[in-house]
Amino acid sequence: MNKKTSSRDIFISGLWEDNPVLRHVLGICSTLAVTNLVANTLVMDAGLIFTLSMSCLTVSILRSYTPLRIRMMVQTLIIASYVIIVDILIKAHLPDISDALGPYVGLIITNCIIMGRCEAFARNNPPWASFLDGIAVALGYSFVLLAIALVREPLGFGTLMGYQVMPEGFKPWNIMMMAPGAFFMLGLLIWFIRARFPRTEGEQINGCT
């Protein structure tokens, strides 16, 4: 397998074949929490892309030195460090965005996709491939979140990125503002995707919040 096709495979797998949300039902917690507004979703996506790619890169660089039985502690440490760094940098240089995000940046630490990819991919693959895998999986996560947010914000608030898009007199659906609305949306989306594009090989489902 030459290098070109392998990076292509990594992207196809992260975005579609092994999409973390649609295929593995990972990262549900943040999917439910941030998708009520498109703006929140975008920043969460950016934070995850950075943290996931950097964490995978670092875990991969250290993979041959890290003793097997303490690898999880090491991974958690690496992930937490990057998340705190992102948080500090946003607070220092983008105070307005930091206000808008509140506690969400810190919560990236708890996104199980990151640890999942470090465990499943980065610790057995070379740095560059792991870095790409991180970006690909994070993009896969991002587009699912965006798809949900693009439905939830107009129905729940009547707006899109803060601009009124629904006609005058539209009554917002409260359920769409709240986490249960995301449950319905996510359920429908996963059902549709899996029914429309079934995977041939046996599916492994790892639930996690």
Add this chain to the structure above:
Amino acid sequence: MKNSLVSIAYMFLITFLFTSLVSAVKFFNEEKILNNEKTKLQKVVLHVLDISIINKADEEILQLFESRIRVKKNLNDVKYYVAYENDVETISGYAFTVGGSGFWGPIEAIVAVDDKLSKIKGISFYKHTETPGLGARITEKWFTKQFEGLSLHPVSAGEKMFYLKPLGSKTDEKDLDAITGATGTSRAVENFLNSELDIILKNFDPLRKG
């Protein structure tokens, strides 16, 4: 045995490396973060006291804050702000930091009152961890604007200065709109703000020199 020692040493080294990295990033950005927070607080104070900060740079805001606002402390060593008119002599109002438990975590707000402590001039909930899109809507203008002009007066036990009612169920001017879908946050704000306002009215003496 040897293996576990290697593991411990490795973990120690890695932890040391990464905490150093985080500390370094923090060290080089700390001043900026503190400054941002200070400017933000000054903006909030000026805003609730109805001193316009629109289209002003951070330095102008600092100047404005220093010329129009005095920071003082009450008997319990809690800061409050005194605002002056353009002449820098007539007092135009006071601002107090108030706070309490929200639905998820503490909420901090600055509430400004007029010079006679008879009305609310403005309020801003500047620190909170409520759910974005739900409880976090306490920071939105439609919500804070309702408090402007709310009249302040001592209340008897069981009575409140204002009530947050579900949308469309207001009956008199003490009733304000609650946030739909965020009953917990609305109730929390109603509780802590009423009791804090009550404390201010009972204990604050504007004539006391401080």
